Amino acid sequence: MGTIAARLSLDDLIDREKKLHLYFCVHDTGPGLTTEQIGRLFHRYSQATPKTHVTYGGSGLGLYICRELAEKQGGGVGVASHPDKGSAFAFWIETRAVATPEEAAAGLSGRLSKPLSISRAGSLEFSTTSHSSQDLSHRPGLESKRTINRHQGGFHILLVEDNLVNQRILTKQLETAQCTVTVANNGEEALSILEKSNISQNIEQPPHSTSDKDADLISTDLILMDIEMPVMDGLQCTRRTREFELAGQISRHLPIIAVTANVRQELKDAALAAGVDSVLSKPCTVSDVLVRVEEHLVESPRLR
Template identity: 25%
Template sequence: MTIINDILDFSKIEAGKLQFETLDFDLRGTVESTIELLAERAQSKRIELISIIYDDVPTLLRGDPGRLRQVITNLVVNGIKFTEKGEVVLRVTRESETNTQVTVCFTVTDTGIGIPPDALPYLFQAFSQADGSTTRKYGGTGLGLAISKQLVEMMGGQIGVESTLGQGSAFWFTAKFERQKQPVAAPPSKGILDAVRVLVLDDNETNRSILLHQTAALGMRPAAATNGTEALKLLRREAAGTDPFMLAILDMQMPGMDGLSLSRTIKADPVIAQTRLLLMTSLGPRNDTALLRAAGVGAFLVKPVKQAQLVDCLVSVLTATVLLHVLVAEDNTINQKVAVGLLEKFGCRAVAVANGCEVLQALELVHYDIIFMDCQLPDLDGYKTTMEIRQREASQSDGAPKRAYIIAMTSYAVNGAREKCLAAGMDDYISKPVQLYALEKVLLGAIDYLALAEASDTNGTILDPAALALLRQLRRPDKPDPVAELIDLFIQETPKRLREMRNAATQYDAEALAAAAHNLRGCAGSIGAVKMAGLCEKLEENAGRRALQISSRLLKEIETEFDRVRQALHLERTKSAQVA
């Protein structure tokens, strides 16, 4: 079929009957979708297929995206065909531009067999290949490059090649396009990504340099490493200073220590465990999500990566709720492994120790959100260990780590066991052997407690007294109380606005979601619900960036906060009625 299409296209070109369209199109989308279709072909030969559009290239253009895609496909397919090891890379750069037109340069380089110097002048002639053996080994009509040359010239450009026999080739072409008259502004990626320190780890130099360029163009501050050992050294060194890496982008397939093993090592080290992780892997069988989560990976992308996917993923990883850090105090090795495995299934980062003294030592090094405490620990039992923890927490100054949530574990189901645990300062109780449903129940209780503690720390008053005081100034004698009216209106209207937001998120309508979040943000701010207004602002910003994958979590937080606000407003309404 490809041979027939080549012959038909060549015949139309020769007869002057090949038609071109002039359409609005997104250059980035055209290039990335073309490369995506060819990725499996490259993966089957175990070679890297990479593309980059540099950030100064205008992407909202007018022209024929179908014919552009045809030329790119011809050159990339040739690169893959004649490359047995290494990479094929498409780079898109700006050649020149005016107020109305842009000339773009496309360069496809490979690390393939190369072309003999005496064959170069004939490459773009019809039915021509480097030599007869090429046709016999690799197939093809010899028309692809001739058609590409004609198409490029019809797009107002030129085509050429540079090659070194045995080292590879670089095919390039230019094409002229019109600028779109009223281009739609691209959603901003600024804000969350601004000035974030990111470590890029990839053993492939081209991949590494492209990721460095992309992250820098997004306003981030990138640095690079070529292997796992170097990455760990950089992460630990910077963690000891005042400006650590917040995020690491790891390649899955690396010699020595692969991306998954490195992720586990990072999350097992308290010094660098807070680093957010994004894993990049080639097309093929995807790793089990539970396995990635257990290794501490926040998200993963399949290469070749689209720019929009990269931005969304970076935002998602950086804004995701931090995984719970859990300490398991259990002297039985088998029970340790079972408990840690179950906790990792729930997305927790779990570490095990064998006795009470080790618990106290571990807490001196790093804060744990939750501690599963076996009551019958050797040396220092669970009760005494818990009492010591509570004494230390009580003597801490402001700014010290928050109170740990301690869950007792015991195999003795006797009367009064639960009461004894609570009396020692533990928060909950679970019987051994631990069952999955029971573990889920106590974890949910712990999460609720920690969420309330966080809310209390960050916004102990729920409602801003200054905002309420301002509303009270609106009161007038012999007039209905404006405070009560506004409270009633807010409580009545907010559920409708939350439904609008939920529907917009479900339908992936970013504009409607941003508009609804903006509206509710204003209402919440006017009534004094500061934290709720902040959450709405965050949701509005993410919707504006089309980062819809984290909208569900934010919506849930807003709904939870509204429940708290509603209760506080009911109390305020009662006070207003008493004053009146």
């Protein structure tokens, strides 16, 4: 059985302004990579081997986006690997030291209600510590979470995403905001889920029934749709969903938010033409997602 190890380290201060480099490194004992494969890793829409997409999903944009984000923060990304000996991926960013934890948290009036383990910390959103508690209370994403929490049980979101890592992260963050999440790996699975949904007209539901069959129906308020997926992509799935609505097979308009790392305007136009309600560009935070969810499920006159 293979292993994965993660390491976090700091270098010495690099100037008198208390700037330093923060290093993150993940090492595994997997199959490793050849020099040729490493050369392809950080390019757009490129993966190590043709089998990568089949086995793990994704579209070959993850490492490219990681490099862009690291470089924008004064750092970079690197990899060291040998075939059959595993790989080590690292990135570093420029940050700064603070005098004391109390100083860093001076603007925050709240505290954690219970201890937080390191394994859970990855699902949190971090911001700069220079905001006051008044500033933080007016962040759109936080306000959206409050709005969603006011609705009984939150909203029911169908997440259509082929990347397993993205599935886990988004699901955990949305559930933290009191949303209920159902996951589909591609458009075809999403359509199958819609057939079992509470808004499907294909399922015979006896009036005033309280049977277990009703409890098994999947509630769906909104779809969060990746565009580029195997089997059936997001645009095809969106068109089919709108066809179901026109045919009366879905009882109401189902909001669809498309999410894509492809920022070309042509793709955004194609998504809107296919029937999505709005398009979010990756990388995006869960706050960005929640703001859109609120726009479609809280502020929309059709759903009040």
